[in-house]
Structure formats: C-alpha cells, structure tokens
Amino acid sequence: MHLTVxxxxxxxxxxxxxxxTETGREQAFSGTLxxxxxxxxxxxxxxxxxx
Numbered sequence: 001m002h003l004t005v006x007x008x009x010x011x012x013x014x015x016x017x018x019x020x021t022e023t024g025r026e027q028a029f030s031g032t033l034x035x036x037x038x039x040x041x042x043x044x045x046x047x048x049x050x051x
Contacts, residue, residue: 001021001022001042002021002022003019003020003021003022003039003042004019004020005017005018005019005020006018006019006020014030014031015029015030015031015032015035016028016029016030016031017029017035019035019038019039019042021042027041027042
C-alpha cells in the first residue's frame with residue numbers, strides 16, 4: 001500500500017494533516033495518536049493486488 005501524508009506542524013507543536021491512499025481515500029488527523037488510529041484503520045482494509 002502506498003500512502004501520501006500531507007503533514008503540518010502547528011505553532012503549538014501539534015501534528016495535523018491528511019493521509020491519502022493510492023485509491024484516493026483521504027482521512028484527516030489532528031495529533032500523533034489520531035494519525036496512528038488512521039493508519040491502523042487503513043491496515044484493516046482488505047488489500048487488492050492489481051498485478
């Protein structure tokens with residue numbers, strides 16, 4: 001699985017951004033724990049091999 005992470009560090013040091021999968025699904029996060037939850041949810045999705 002290929003992911004694109006649009007990441008921003010806020011003035012108070014918090015991480016915010018969006019995770020975009022190769023299928024175009026976008027999921028926003030705010031904070032490190034939220035990012036980890038987003039990544040964990042993506043891992044649970046079934047993977048389709050396009051080879």
